[in-house]
Amino acid sequence: MPLVNIKLIPDGITAKQKAKVIAGVTKVMEKVLKKNPAQTIVIIEEVPAENWGAGGEQVTAIRARAGK
Numbered sequence: 043m044p045l046v047n048i049k050l051i052p053d054g055i056t057a058k059q060k061a062k063v064i065a066g067v068t069k070v071m072e073k074v075l076k077k078n079p080a081q082t083i084v085i086i087e088e089v090p091a092e093n094w095g096a097g098g099e100q101v102t103a104i105r106a107r108a109g110k
Contacts (some may be wrong), residue, residue, distance in 0.1 A: 043075050043081045043082070043083065044071050044075065044081070044082050045083045045084075045085065045110060046067050046082070046083070046084045046085070047072065047080060047087065048063065048067070048085065048086045048087070049086075049087045049088075049089050050070045050087070050088055050089070051088070051089060051090070051091045051094060052088035052089075053091075053102065054089070055088070060086050063084070063086065064086070067082075067084050067089045067093065068082045073105070091105065
């Protein structure tokens with residue numbers, strides 16, 4: 043039983059978009075790894091931007107510098 047955990051910054055992602063991601067990932071697992079879609083679990087976790095880091099900096103600082 044595969045479990046796919048996707049972590050995203052919650053930047054206005056809608057429930058409809060999440061449903062499409064879940065369906066798409068499930069299809070990839072079926073096509074590429076021959077996994078049973080009924081047994082494939084996909085979890086989407088929304089992690090605030092201040093809890094992410096890249097290049098030794100918080101993503102919020104990187105975004106602020108970039109004007110986002």
